[in-house]
Amino acid sequence: MFRSPLTAFRFLAFAEAVSWTLLIGGLIVRALFDQPVAVTIGGGIHGFVFLCYGATAVLVAWNNRWRIVPTLCAVGAAVVPYATIPTEIVLRRRGLLAGEWRTEATDDPRDARALDRFLRWFVRRPAVLAVILAVGIVAAYVLLLIIGPPGRA
Numbered sequence: 001m002f003r004s005p006l007t008a009f010r011f012l013a014f015a016e017a018v019s020w021t022l023l024i025g026g027l028i029v030r031a032l033f034d035q036p037v038a039v040t041i042g043g044g045i046h047g048f049v050f051l052c053y054g055a056t057a058v059l060v061a062w063n064n065r066w067r068i069v070p071t072l073c074a075v076g077a078a079v080v081p082y083a084t085i086p087t088e089i090v091l092r093r094r095g096l097l098a099g100e101w102r103t104e105a106t107d108d109p110r111d112a113r114a115l116d117r118f119l120r121w122f123v124r125r126p127a128v129l130a131v132i133l134a135v136g137i138v139a140a141y142v143l144l145l146i147i148g149p150p151g152r153a
Contacts, residue, residue, distance in 0.1 A: 002126075003100075004099070004100055004101065005059075005060040005063050005064055005097055005099065005100075005101065006092065006097040006098070008056050008059070008060060009056060009057065009060045009074075009088060009091070009097055010088055010092075010097075012049070012052055012053040012056040012057075012084075013053065013077075013084035013085055013087065013088040014084075014085065014088075015049050015052070015053065016049050016050065016053040016078050016084040017082050017084055017085050018049075019042075019045050019046040019048075019049035019050065020046060020081045020082055022041070022042035022045050022046060023039070023042040023043055023045075023046040024042075024081065025038070025042055026038035026039040026040075026041060026042025026043060027039055027042070043149065047141060047144065048137070048141055050078050051137045051140055051141055051144075052137055053078050053084060054075050054078060055133055055136070055137055057071070057074040057075045057078075058071070058075065059133075060074075060097065061074060062115075062119055063099075063101055063102055063119060063123065064096060064097070064098075064099060065110070066096055070091065070094075070096055073087065074087055074091065101123040102116070102119065102120055102123060103120055103123050103124045104120065105117075105120065
């Protein structure tokens with residue numbers, strides 16, 4: 001499914017925008033029909049997709065060797081409703097989403113770094129990477145659920 005950084009980033013950018021729609025829809029349903037469960041459902045889905053998008057943005061930034069500014073912009077785009085879609089378009093047009101997953105070392109001296117070897121090991125094993133990302137995202141999600149929603153005292 002995520003054969004390239006572009007497809008992974010594009011899918012999660014779209015999913016994040018859809019999750020914003022669910023959250024905003026839940027807020028509207030709560031306001032109009034006094035159904036707070038709508039925000040719980042929409043907010044829960046949005047929170048999970050938000051974490052998945054953030055993890056994907058960091059992974060793609062690491063793989064494609066982005067500088068800090070595009071990385072922060074990509075991750076930060078999830079905070080603004082629907083901003084992940086134009087962010088994906090800009091990053092794609094600037095060539096930052098081009099290329100494949102880095103599974104093999106090249107002549108680039110950065111490929112000798114331990115972090116790059118670590119990335120290549122995981123990218124060559126997508127099932128292991130998916131499980132580790134899923135466990136990390138679920139752990140973060142559960143921790144955030146325990147802490148409680150934003151704005152709750």
